[in-house]
Amino acid sequence: MKKFFTILEIKRTILSFGKVAIIGSLLVFMAACMNSKDEVVCTVGSHELTEEKLVELIQFENGNIEDEKLRNKLIDNWAERKLIEIEISEKLPEAYANNLIKSEHEANNLHLFELENEYIRTHLDSTVSEDQIQEYYKKHRENYKASSFIVKALYIKILDTLNNEGKLQKHFLLKNDKDYSEIKKYGNLYATNFYLEKDRWIYFDDLVKEIPMSQKQKEELIKNRGEAIFEIDGYTYFINVLDYRSKTISSPMEVEKSIIRAHILKRRVHQLREKAKETILKDVKENNPVTYY
Numbered sequence: 001m002k003k004f005f006t007i008l009e010i011k012r013t014i015l016s017f018g019k020v021a022i023i024g025s026l027l028v029f030m031a032a033c034m035n036s037k038d039e040v041v042c043t044v045g046s047h048e049l050t051e052e053k054l055v056e057l058i059q060f061e062n063g064n065i066e067d068e069k070l071r072n073k074l075i076d077n078w079a080e081r082k083l084i085e086i087e088i089s090e091k092l093p094e095a096y097a098n099n100l101i102k103s104e105h106e107a108n109n110l111h112l113f114e115l116e117n118e119y120i121r122t123h124l125d126s127t128v129s130e131d132q133i134q135e136y137y138k139k140h141r142e143n144y145k146a147s148s149f150i151v152k153a154l155y156i157k158i159l160d161t162l163n164n165e166g167k168l169q170k171h172f173l174l175k176n177d178k179d180y181s182e183i184k185k186y187g188n189l190y191a192t193n194f195y196l197e198k199d200r201w202i203y204f205d206d207l208v209k210e211i212p213m214s215q216k217q218k219e220e221l222i223k224n225r226g227e228a229i230f231e232i233d234g235y236t237y238f239i240n241v242l243d244y245r246s247k248t249i250s251s252p253m254e255v256e257k258s259i260i261r262a263h264i265l266k267r268r269v270h271q272l273r274e275k276a277k278e279t280i281l282k283d284v285k286e287n288n289p290v291t292y293y
Helices: 007-038 051-060 068-091 093-123 130-139 167-172 177-190 215-223 253-287
Strands: 040-044 047-050 145-159 193-195 227-232 235-250
Touching: 040 051, 040 068, 047 051, 047 068, 051 068, 068 093, 093 253, 130 253, 145 167, 145 177, 145 215, 167 177, 167 235, 215 235
Parallel strands: none
Antiparallel strands: 040 047, 145 193, 145 235, 227 235
16 A cells, blocks of 8 residues: 655655655765864874874964975974984983983972962062052162262364364374364364363263163273274264262163163062962862872
C-alpha cells in the first residue's frame, strides 16, 4: 500500500535533512581546523613543530602569519634549537639536566616578576599632588643645586671674511689700554654679536651659547683664564676669559617638576615591589594548597 505525504510532512523532512547537512558541515569544518592546528610543519628526531606552535612563535615576534620568510626563519631557528638540545642530551647529559633546572628557575623568576608587575599596576597610586612635589623638592633641595661659572670676559662673533689678517686676535690679548678701545670699535662696526663689558659678571654658558663646546673645553678655558678662537660655519668667534667665579644655583621647582614626579612614583613602585613577592606567595599558597608526602 502506497504512503502519501502531506505538504507539511514534506517540509519537515526537508528541514530535518537541512539541519543534518549544516551540522555535518560544521563538524567537517571544525575537524579541518583542528587538523590544521595539529599539522606538523617540521620534525627533529622525536620532536615535532606543529602549525599551532609555529603560530605562537610568529605572534611572539609580533609578525604576520602570512609572512613566508618569517615562517621559514622561525622553523629553521626551532630546528637548530632542537638539534643542539639532542646533541647536548646525548654527549653531556649531566649538563643538559642542570640546564633544564636552571631554565626552570629562570622561568619561575620571570613568572614572579610578571605577577609583581601586575600587582604594582593594580595597586600603584599614580596621582602625585602639587603639595607632594613641593615637599619632595624642599626635602631634597641639595640634589637640585648645580655649580655654574660666572666670568668677566670679552666675546665677539664676526664673519670669516672680516677677520682682518689676525689683527683682532692680537688686540684680544689686551696687552695695553689701546687694545680694548680697538676691540670695542671693531665690535660696534663689524660684529654680528659681541659682549665687551669686561668689568661685569656674566654666566659663561649664556656668553658662549652659540658655540658648541664640551663641558671639559669650557672648564679648561675658564680655569686657565684663557683665550680661544673658534671658526664655525663661516663665522669666527673670539673669547678671552679675564676672571671667573664658581656659583652654586638651585634649579627652579617648575623645571624639575616632571623629574620629581617620576622619582616619587619610582619610590612607590619600589615599596610595592618589596611587598608584592610576599603577598603573591601568600595568596598562591592559600589558593592552591600544597600536599607533602
